[in-house]
Amino acid sequence: MNPTTLNYQLAAEVLADHPGYCRGVVVVRGADNTRAAPALVALLREAEAGLREAVRGNVAEHERIAAWREAYRRFGAKPSEHRAAIEALARRVLKPDQLPSINPLVDIGNIVSLRHLLPAGVHPLGEGENRLALRHARAGDGFAPPDGGPAEAPPEGEIVFADGARVLTRRWTWRQAASTQTLPETTRVFFNIDGLPPTPREAVLAAMDDVRALVREHTGGEVVAAQLLSAEQPAMALDLGG
Template sequence: MSTTTLSYRLSTDVLDAHPGYCRGVVVVQGADNHRDAPALAALLREAEAQLREAVRGNVAEHARIAAWREAYRRFGAKPSEHRASIEAMARRVLKPDALPSINPLVDIGNIVSLRHLLPAGVHPLGAGEHALALRRAQAGDGFAPPDGGPVETPSEGEIVFADGARVLTRRWTWRQAASTQTLPETGRVFFNIDGLPPTPRDDVLAAMDAVQALVREHTGGEVVAAQLLSAAQPAMELRFG
């Protein structure tokens, strides 16, 4: 198996601007993402029902979603136009719509996101070296949108998640790049799970535990690392494969 080297950090200016923020990172290899997993589809329906019970009234006023809207305002995004992934997903589920079952790894991210009312995204992880960072946009950054449109230049001050100068996600958790699709043949990935106050740190840890359990049970994948990044520990280094 080819080797992957991963350097991952949360920038100081993002942590200073958003005290109490943390990100759970779960790295997986050897997942069988071709599996037919009807049990995950059932868990997705259960998670949707759970969210409908938890979110009543105005979605934007729920404490966990309101925190993301305020964070977006602080770096210049309009939350009514650019919604954090958890708000966009919650609004869809509350229509009510059923989320499609896509493949096991994507379904696991969606199940955990709905259960815990947290942004939870999954990214493929290829061999080679990766310099991953949640940071402010900088000169030279480029984002390839998922619709195949021309490469975009993120706005100054925008919070992005990037691998070097290649932006993987714009506006923190808003939209992933075209290259970040997790496909049936994808077996090596990492999950990001984001917590902003008032979400307790323990809830992010519980969501990380849930990801690990679901990955092992439904994909046979190996959890290579699980780390909570925060102001106390803003970076991690990993080599595996």
């Protein structure tokens, strides 16, 4: 088995364009993602109800949603056409729809997103070297759409989350690539939790705490790292061994 390393960077240009932005990263291994988790489904329904109480009126005007819409405009995306993940999730819940239970790790991401009204995505962590960066798209980048469509080349300047030249998420938090699904057999993942002002960093830290507690209780996974990345500490490195 190849040793697994994680090198993770928030690019200087993203931090310069979006002062006060931070991303919480929680790395998990040894999760049992095949467990039946009715307690998580109950927590998901509770989080949906909480969001419906917290968000009244036009969802686009809520400060934590409006911040993402403005950020998208800054790098040239139309927020009415390409909604940040948290806005898309909130709108679905406010229809009102019930979110399906996918598997424990995905459910945990959705619960935390709804509780804190923050994007909280989960990605499998592959073997070998993982060179992760939140940065501007550049020539040579490629994105495999989750619907199986032809590969896409994001326009230069779009904010993407990438492993080398392989784009894992387009438009910051908009859509994950086909290869980034967290499946029942997935045991090793990392969560990304994003905070844009006026969201305080304490809210991101609280969401990270929720991820840690839910992972331990409902998957038996080990949290091997939890780091808040920001302008003050824009990078992290981790060696998980074989």
